[in-house]
Amino acid sequence: MKDITTIGIDIAKNVFQLHGVDRHGKTSLRKTVTRAKLLVTLANLPPCLIGIEACGGAHHWARKITQLGHTVRMVAPQFVVPYRKSGKNDANDAEAICEAVARPNMRFVPIKTPEQQAALTLHRVRESIKVDRTALINRIRGLLQEFGIVLPQGAAKFPQRLLEAIMDADMPMEAIGLFAALRGDLLRLDERLAECDQRIARLAQEETAQRLAEIPGIGPVTATAVVATVGDAKLFRNGRELAAWVGLVPRQSSSGGKTRLGRITKHGDSYLRTLFVQGAMTVIRHVGEKSDPRSQWIRDLVNRRGVQKTAVALAAKMVRTAWALMAREESYRMAV
Numbered sequence: 104m105k106d107i108t109t110i111g112i113d114i115a116k117n118v119f120q121l122h123g124v125d126r127h128g129k130t131s132l133r134k135t136v137t138r139a140k141l142l143v144t145l146a147n148l149p150p151c152l153i154g155i156e157a158c159g160g161a162h163h164w165a166r167k168i169t170q171l172g173h174t175v176r177m178v179a180p181q182f183v184v185p186y187r188k189s190g191k192n193d194a195n196d197a198e199a200i201c202e203a204v205a206r207p208n209m210r211f212v213p214i215k216t217p218e219q220q221a222a223l224t225l226h227r228v229r230e231s232i233k234v235d236r237t238a239l240i241n242r243i244r245g246l247l248q249e250f251g252i253v254l255p256q257g258a259a260k261f262p263q264r265l266l267e268a269i270m271d272a273d274m275p276m277e278a279i280g281l282f283a284a285l286r287g288d289l290l291r292l293d294e295r296l297a298e299c300d301q302r303i304a305r306l307a308q309e310e311t312a313q314r315l316a317e318i319p320g321i322g323p324v325t326a327t328a329v330v331a332t333v334g335d336a337k338l339f340r341n342g343r344e345l346a347a348w349v350g351l352v353p354r355q356s357s358s359g360g361k362t363r364l365g366r367i368t369k370h371g372d373s374y375l376r377t378l379f380v381q382g383a384m385t386v387i388r389h390v391g392e393k394s395d396p397r398s399q400w401i402r403d404l405v406n407r408r409g410v411q412k413t414a415v416a417l418a419a420k421m422v423r424t425a426w427a428l429m430a431r432e433e434s435y436r437m438a439v
Contacts, residue, residue: 106125106126106131107123107124107125107131107132107148107149107151108124108125108126108151108152109123109124109151109152109153109154109201109204109205110122110123110124110132110145110148110151110152110153110154110201111123111153111154111196111197111198111199111200111201111202111203111204112141112153112154112155112164112197112200113156113193113194113196113197113200114155114156114158114160114161114164115193116138116160117137117138118135118136118137118138118193119135119136119137119138119141120134120135120193120194120196120197121133121134121135121136121144121197122194122197122198122200122201123148123151123201124201124205130198133194135193141164142167142168142171145168145171145173146171148173150172150173150174151173151174152173152174152176152204152205153168153173153174153175153176153204154175154176154177154178154200154201154203154204154205155168155175155176155177155178155200156177156178156179156180156183156196156200157177157178157179157180157212158180161177161212162177162214162215162220165177165214166214166216166217169214175214176204176209176211177211177212177213177214178200178203178204178209178211178212179210179212182203182209182210183196183199183200183203184199185203186198186199186200186202186203187199213333213334213335213338215331215334216334218331219330219331219332219334220331222306222327222328222330222331223328223331223332225299225302225303225306226303226324226327226328226331226374228299229296229299229300229303229324230374232292232295232296232299233296235292236258236289236292236293236296237258239285239288239289239292240258240261240289242285243261243265243282243285243286243289246282246285247265247268247282250272250274250278252268252272254268261289262286262289262290262293265282265285265286265289266286269282269283269286300323300324303323303324303327304323306323306327307323307326307327309327309330311330311428311429312326312327312329312330313326314428314429314432314433314434314435315329315330315425315428315429317428317434317435318421318424318425318428318435319386319397319437320379320382320383320385320386320417320421321379321382321421321425322382324378325378325379325382328374328375328378329375329425329429330429332372332375333345333429336425336426336429336430337430339426339430341423341426342422342423342424342425342426342427343423345422345423345425345426346419346422346423346426347368347370347371348370348371349370349371349372349375349376349379349422350367350368350369350370350371350372350373350376351367351376351379351415351418351419351422352367352368352419353366353367353368354366354367354368367415376418379418379419379421379422380414380415380418382418382421383413383414383415383417383418383421384410384414386401386417387401387405387410387413387414387417390402395437397437401413401417404416404417
């Protein structure tokens with residue numbers, strides 16, 4: 104046990120598989136422990152490098168294990184797979200994690216603080232409410248169509264339009280009562296969504312989030328999501344590296360000195376990537392006749408490549424700008 108230098112842990116809900124090696128790479132530990140005994144087991148080991156696959160609960164365990172004096176590194180699942188030598192099971196996964204975490208050029212996932220996770224939980228709850236609201240609106244639309252009623256698109260005015268429709272409609276009272284109950288469900292979802300937006304607005308008062316919100320196309324939702332997801336921007340060497348982490352750089356298929364670029368990789372956090380692209384679309388829609396260099400660049404790119412590709416290019420530029428403001432602690436300055 105004294106010779107262990109690196110440990111890979113395959114975490115689960117109740118059972119954890121440990122695989123440790125010494126400084127020569129020879130296996131020194133193979134052990135399965137329960138959830139209750141994991142920290143006790145690691146506390147009895149000398150300080151070493153511990154690798155964990157980034158998954159549910161990984162940030163919690165990384166913080167707990169760090170408090171024991173160990174150095175914890177989190178590895179993305181796709182980087183662990185190449186080191187698995189045979190079939191997938193807990194023991195082979197732990198060994199693969201142990202191999203991957205020891206690689207000198209491995210890229211690691213930053214460990215999030217409880218505050219970051221709390222902010223991201225708020226964002227996830229908000230998104231789930233939006234999904235539920237959209238599903239409910241679509242369900243109501245389908246039911247109304249059975250009575251020959253088709254309402255205009257748009258969620259903001261839908262509750263009022265629904266009320267007007269059922270008051271004027273020629274339908275049985277039982278149906279009217281059901282639609283009124285569904286409208287009550289919709290109003291409650293709107294209230295919950297508004298409450299989440301208020302909480303996000305309070306989070307956006309933080310200094311870094313305020314700097315990010317100065318970037319055109321980034322509002323409180325995107326700003327707080329970036330702060331909570333990225334954490335320390337200095338972990339990335341430059342803005343392009345952060346854009347690659349978000350998945351907003353072209354996929355490469357280069358060989359023999361020939362560079363071939365394809366669609367964006369779509370790696371990383373899909374929620375963060377979606378927010379940046381939506382923000383870019385908003386900027387494009389409001390570019391109008393603005394004469395600043397940024398607006399001229401957007402119009403020229405729209406004419407040459409179309410709106411969708413322009414939105415992705417602008418989103419990538421916004422990510423790089425966000426990195427500069429976070430890493431250098433600067434305020435946004437529009438190019439002139």
